[in-house]
Amino acid sequence: MATEIIFGHLEDVSVGDSFVNYKAMNKVGVHRSSMGGISGRAKDGADSVVISGGYENDSDQGDVIVYTGQGGRNKGGKHDKDQTLTLGNAALVQNLLNAQPVRVIRGEDRKNSFAPASGYRYDGLYRVESYWSEKRVDGFAIWRFRLEQLVATNTIPQPIKKSSKKAIPLGNPSPERVETTVQRVVRDSALSKSLKLHYQHLCQVCDTTIETNSGPYAEAAHITPLGAPHNGPDIWENILCLCPNHHVMFDLGVFSVADDLSLLGITGLITTEEGHAPSLVHLEYHRNHYYKKLIQPLDKG
Amino acid sequence: MATEIIFGHLEDVSVGDSFVNYKAMNKVGVHRSSMGGISGRAKDGADSVVISGGYENDSDQGDVIVYTGQGGRNKGGKHDKDQTLTLGNAALVQNLLNAQPVRVIRGEDRKNSFAPASGYRYDGLYRVESYWSEKRVDGFAIWRFRLEQLVATNTIPQPIKKSSKKAIPLGNPSPERVETTVQRVVRDSALSKSLKLHYQHLCQVCDTTIETNSGPYAEAAHITPLGAPHNGPDIWENILCLCPNHHVMFDLGVFSVADDLSLLGITGLITTEEGHAPSLVHLEYHRNHYYKKLIQPLDKG
DNA sequence: ACCATCGCCGTG
């Protein structure tokens, strides 16, 4: 049955605590994998990841980390196949689907100003904000995960006291011992409102709107996401007006949009109003990076 | 045409800047109302609010503020009617619907440890996370808004430089001059996953699920919200398994649930699986505080 | 039981 997976902070480990090597982390359980960068199970989610600068493309801006998945290498360490959404990669996807936090541990890395000078350091909880695939220059696909630091907004009174051990006795019937509250995040830019008005808050996929007593509700979905590493622009051509359901589906790659605005993955098409034409460049970006069905598991050999 | 509403930070005002009085704030535009605590328009949203300790029930925890709406008083300042969702209150609702940030300014208040010693201080951007109604002891209804501080997660490279004025020349076609990115947030607790599994990720309202390539997706909605001032418990009886659309509708009070589990506001009923019974106490809490149609505008006299 | 892995400690 293996050891217990615990999401969130641990009782005996504080943010900033240092460890000399993997074995020390294994001992206290802050990272339970003996060699791997991702600790967790494909079905349940990842409880921790280690960032050691092993992947040249990884980016670390402190509160935002772009983390590359595992796999795709042969025994010699050379990339010789696509990464797949299995093992640790699949676990990180579960974190996104279930809004589970992941502990982030930074390992020594001279090239990373956020990394410790030596050993490993527990740097707190992050959410898996999104994931997508990229093609390396050698043509092999990798999966990447955007991690965002969870700042403890005052939600549940935190029972954790550094001074006293044996805290967190909430006594609820949770399968996990530690109380965690994570967030799904929907970004909305300055331009969102005008586009939603243009569409009268009707979803461009299903033509429905949510009527509240204070006006209609819809969400603006950026086709190429804002922020690193995508750096999509905040312009009308890069935004769709969607209901929450189709927004989630779009961000998770359940469906995408072809150049003729027909839908891929589900039936239907994107309806447009005069004055708004989604950019073909950005639609292609979404298809290539987010539309999962285009990424087939590679045949052996 | 009135003066221009600008959401987000202003070019010439930094977080922490102080002002001696309302006139000084009016002059630079950080707060454009000459007397009111809420600046903005009912149709467009609120660009700023002032917290001065005028409402005894207001709570300020720094990153989370519970702000009481305006109105309900006669000329003498005494409460003699219900507050309505008009004027500034309606404006704050728009901020929630459109994920627009609101500038928070704290005024002198000895009882508030986060308030400045004198005058007014610009304390940065907050999101309107939720709103609900409460009944005062005298029986009159008030509207309350939970504001959460926006921490600048690294999304768009910030063009704002304190040193140089005249920054932010993004040159995009936005009706606003300042680039802002706000987030709608969906909390998900440690218990959410088990309940969603119990319902096989089917929405308890519409019986649909969102199938991704990596598993089904649903959201857990707390009936009485977690966190101050509601402090709902993180237990199964206080959670519903919903699709994103119905989650938004539930949180915005578009519908609520009667004791017999029939829906109010929309047709249908909550389906339950054996082993899960929503708490009647919490359903009543939601009806009383979130289900807007129970709150009728009071007749004159 | 087998497998995969952002380690670890040697040599050049």
Added chain:
DNA sequence: CACGGCGATGGT
């Protein structure tokens, strides 16, 4: 400092 071999542990 690069590279290669050894290698333990949890996941499948």
